[in-house]
Amino acid sequence: MRTLLVAALTLAPLPLAAQVKTASSDLVRYVDPLIGSEKTAEGYGRTLPLVEPPFAMTGWIPQTRQNKISVLSYEWHDTTMSGFMGTHQPAMWMGDFGYVTVIPQVGDALRTTPETRAMKFRHEDEQSHPDVYTVTLDAGEGQSLKGEMTATERCGMMRFRFPAKGAARILVEASRPGINGWAAVDVATGEITGWNPHRMDAHLGPGSMPNAGAAALPNFKGYFVVQFRKLPKMGNTYGKDAKEYRGAYVEFAPGEMVELRVGTSFISLEQARANLKAEMPTWDFDRLQKKLHAMWQQKLAHLQVQGASDDDKVRLYTAFYRSQLFPRIMTEGDRYYSGFDDTVHEGTSYTAYSIWDTFRAEWSWLTLTAPEHIDGMVTALLNDYKEGGWMPKWPNLSYTNIMIGTHADSLVAEAMRKGFHGFDRELAWQAAWKDATVPPDGDTTRRWLDREEKTPYEARAGLTYYKTLGYIPTDKIDEAASRTIEDSYDDWCVAQIAKALGKDKEYKELMQRSLNARHLYNPALHLMNGKRSDGSWAPISGGEGGDTNTNRTLAGWTEGDAWVYTWGVFHDQAGLMELMGGAENYTKYLDAHFAGGHNDHNNEPSHHYGYLYDFAGQPWKTQERVRQIAADHYKTGPAGLIGDDDCGQMSSWFIFTAMGFYPVNAASGEYMIGSPLYRHMSLKLANGKTFTVDAVNNSTENKYIQLATINGKPLTQPVLTWEQIQSGATVQFVMGPKPSQWASQYRAAAAVR
Numbered sequence: 001m002r003t004l005l006v007a008a009l010t011l012a013p014l015p016l017a018a019q020v021k022t023a024s025s026d027l028v029r030y031v032d033p034l035i036g037s038e039k040t041a042e043g044y045g046r047t048l049p050l051v052e053p054p055f056a057m058t059g060w061i062p063q064t065r066q067n068k069i070s071v072l073s074y075e076w077h078d079t080t081m082s083g084f085m086g087t088h089q090p091a092m093w094m095g096d097f098g099y100v101t102v103i104p105q106v107g108d109a110l111r112t113t114p115e116t117r118a119m120k121f122r123h124e125d126e127q128s129h130p131d132v133y134t135v136t137l138d139a140g141e142g143q144s145l146k147g148e149m150t151a152t153e154r155c156g157m158m159r160f161r162f163p164a165k166g167a168a169r170i171l172v173e174a175s176r177p178g179i180n181g182w183a184a185v186d187v188a189t190g191e192i193t194g195w196n197p198h199r200m201d202a203h204l205g206p207g208s209m210p211n212a213g214a215a216a217l218p219n220f221k222g223y224f225v226v227q228f229r230k231l232p233k234m235g236n237t238y239g240k241d242a243k244e245y246r247g248a249y250v251e252f253a254p255g256e257m258v259e260l261r262v263g264t265s266f267i268s269l270e271q272a273r274a275n276l277k278a279e280m281p282t283w284d285f286d287r288l289q290k291k292l293h294a295m296w297q298q299k300l301a302h303l304q305v306q307g308a309s310d311d312d313k314v315r316l317y318t319a320f321y322r323s324q325l326f327p328r329i330m331t332e333g334d335r336y337y338s339g340f341d342d343t344v345h346e347g348t349s350y351t352a353y354s355i356w357d358t359f360r361a362e363w364s365w366l367t368l369t370a371p372e373h374i375d376g377m378v379t380a381l382l383n384d385y386k387e388g389g390w391m392p393k394w395p396n397l398s399y400t401n402i403m404i405g406t407h408a409d410s411l412v413a414e415a416m417r418k419g420f421h422g423f424d425r426e427l428a429w430q431a432a433w434k435d436a437t438v439p440p441d442g443d444t445t446r447r448w449l450d451r452e453e454k455t456p457y458e459a460r461a462g463l464t465y466y467k468t469l470g471y472i473p474t475d476k477i478d479e480a481a482s483r484t485i486e487d488s489y490d491d492w493c494v495a496q497i498a499k500a501l502g503k504d505k506e507y508k509e510l511m512q513r514s515l516n517a518r519h520l521y522n523p524a525l526h527l528m529n530g531k532r533s534d535g536s537w538a539p540i541s542g543g544e545g546g547d548t549n550t551n552r553t554l555a556g557w558t559e560g561d562a563w564v565y566t567w568g569v570f571h572d573q574a575g576l577m578e579l580m581g582g583a584e585n586y587t588k589y590l591d592a593h594f595a596g597g598h599n600d601h602n603n604e605p606s607h608h609y610g611y612l613y614d615f616a617g618q619p620w621k622t623q624e625r626v627r628q629i630a631a632d633h634y635k636t637g638p639a640g641l642i643g644d645d646d647c648g649q650m651s652s653w654f655i656f657t658a659m660g661f662y663p664v665n666a667a668s669g670e671y672m673i674g675s676p677l678y679r680h681m682s683l684k685l686a687n688g689k690t691f692t693v694d695a696v697n698n699s700t701e702n703k704y705i706q707l708a709t710i711n712g713k714p715l716t717q718p719v720l721t722w723e724q725i726q727s728g729a730t731v732q733f734v735m736g737p738k739p740s741q742w743a744s745q746y747r748a749a750a751a752v753r
Contacts, residue, residue, distance in 0.1 A: 028293055029129070030300075030314050031129065031314075033318070039077065048073065048087070052151045053151065055350070057264065057332070058156070059151075059325070060151045062133060063083040063101060066114050080120050080121065081135065083114075084104075085102075088397075092644065094200075094352075094396045098266060098397075104162070105170070106140065106143070106145060106169070112171065120137070120138040147159070148160075148285065152292070155262060155276055157262075158259070159258065160257070169252075170228075172247050172248055174224075182195055185236060196224075204400040206456055223265040224263065224265075230252070267337050303683055303684075304682045304683075304684075306681075312678065316654075319650075322651040323652045327377060328351055331350075338383070339351070340392075340398055352647065353394070353411075353647075355394060355403075355407045356405065359411055359414075381412070390406075391435065399457050401458040405487060407490060416497055416500045425501060428497065432497050436513075439463040443461065462476065473530075473531060473533035481556030482556065483558070488572070491511075563593050564606055566589075567609060567612055570608065573612065583617055607649070610629055611625075614673065615672075617744045622675070624703065660677075669722035675705065675735075683725075687726060692731070693732075701737045702736050705736075708743075
């Protein structure tokens with residue numbers, strides 16, 4: 001396969017769907033990591049073409065620009081490439097940390113800045129896959145430089161074919177201007193070593209407190225060891241001034257094939273070497289690529305589909321790939337560096353949990369497709385609690401205070417609900433109970449603005465008011481209305497943990513508190529509405545236009561408005577229905593939500609809305625809506641994903657929807673039924689059984705469920721359970737072109753849940 005890929009660099013590649021027609025059993029070739037990398041007027045998926053195994057500690061990408069918070073390293077419209085990067089940046093809105101960049105270079109003059117070292121490339125000359133990335137770069141004077149890259153969990157291997165003229169040089173960038181990184185080169189052993197102490201998110205969270213300063217994590221470093229298969233002719237360091245780019249370089253003879261491998265670590269240089277020894281013991285690029293290819297093939301093969309076009313399979317398996325990238329493993333051997341106490345520990349760790357996004361569907365998808373990681377991922381959150389005092393809400397090495405709620409509670413509750421036992425359940429209760437009962441330091445003296453610097457850990461900001469008023473007031477705390485709704489759900493989740501552990505008193509208390517979101521329902525508007533501390537209604541919005549933060553402060557919303565958040569009570573749709581005056585009004589207002597253009601699928605708070613008609617006895621409307629959303633927002637090509645994937649949440653929504661169901665309340669272990677996209681889909685489970693969905697007569701027009709059975713028995717409710725899936729059930733839908741009364745009786749059942 002590698003030979004074919006290298007040869008293809010000189011040709012304009014076929015569309016990915018066309019490439020895989022002759023190798024349909026090779027599911028890896030249906031994955032297009034470039035989907036979502038193009039920014040358009042319609043939207044931007046903000047994805048990276050990562051080469052890495054599932055949940056790898058370090059991802060490897062081509063670098064077309066210098067990344068930072070709000071800027072990714074690769075963007076489709078760029079025409080030059082300035083390096084190949086080992087990155088830990090999980091999302092566009094988060095920062096990178098401890099990264100390393102390898103730069104191939106041709107010519108006599110040493111060029112260290114991104115602008116001077118960049119080489120032109122064309123998309124016709126690149127191939128991007130989960131197991132390998134290849135590209136031909138313009139080296140000037142009519143010459144080209146070919147590069148390839150593959151990876152393991154903590155290491156990357158690259159090879160560069162240099163042109164016949166000009167010095168063949170490899171730079172390793174340790175840090176950027178203003179960052180005190182370090183690098184050294186040993187020509188005799190063919191090794192460049194170094195470290196990068198940069199944490200782009202260091203200004204957020206407890207580490208940005210006034211008494212902490214920039215040295216909040218003085219021991220943090222991203223270590224790297226770069227080894228060359230052939231000894232270089234010479235080498236040196238560059239950038240001795242802190243204002244310069246810093247690193248080291250080596251040179252080879254013109255025309256060389258230069259092979260190198262990079263070990264990364266957050267523990268030490270010695271550990272980086274140990275990671276190389278364990279993961280890349282030989283110089284065999286092709287073997288490593290085949291091994292990584294096999295890992296992805298094995299993972300993707302758990303999901304099988306029939307009745308899907310090649311484009312459909314590209315959409316589906318690309319989404320599956322993206323759902324398996326985060327959170328990232330931080331364990332090296334049996335140790336890990338903790339960004340929560342700046343110390344190396346024995347045990348298990350993961351980072352880059354985009355929990356505000358991923359608690360909705362991504363985590364639920366991982367319980368089905370990566371259950372071997374769930375106990376470790378929960379244990380990692382509990383280790384963070386032990387080392388930092390709280391379970392984090394958006395850990396990116398350490399606390400960041402980004403987004404609202406304490407949705408780690410949802411992750412823990414869902415894991416318990418689904419029978420995962422490989423973590424300390426009593427410790428999980430302590431951590432979740434603290435979330436629910438202990439306000440953050442200085443709770444009533446701060447507004448807790450989004451990304452506010454110099455604050456303690458935010459936890460449930462405004463919890464002091466929530467416990468006394470039953471809601472968080474908009475005149476005291478930023479994003480207060482959204483916080484009230486999301487904290488109510490988290491209360492329900494912590495209640496489920498209490499119930500599982502036999503803590504009846506706490507269960508009853510938290511279940512009562514989980515109804516607090518009802519205090520914000522404004523019957524005059526038929527919408528949720530923020531309240532001030534005196535009990536009066538806040539403005540339903542902050543006004544048209546103007547400063548977004550001001551609007552959010554006045555109205556109390558997080559990345560949305562009253563329309564986006566009214567149905568945000570995942571656990572209490574029946575209660576909301578009663579507040580609205582019954583199922584008829586519930587669906588009428590939900591219709592207005594969609595008709596008014598309020599359903600912004602590009603952002604997570606709207607992700608479950610298409611499935612809500614199920615609760616009101618009109619499942620045919622759910623079937624219409626989810627089909628429409630899937631068609632509008634998930635396509636092939638670089639611009640095919642127009643909403644921020646947010647560590648796999650967008651992708652997980654699509655896979656669940658393709659299979660015909662979705663976890664509206666993920667921690668409940670229940671899934672609301674939509675409209676399966678393909679004739680047949682099956683999911684091989686960790687217990688050896690296979691869950692199957694058959695959709696008879698399925699087509700674009702036949703999107704409505706007429707009849708449904710599970711294991712041959714009538715299925716009359718639009719709900720599946722975790723137990724049914726784990727039993728290896730077969731669900732069969734008979735599809736048709738017109739709405740039917742299937743499951744319309746579910747309205748009464750939902751109203752009393």
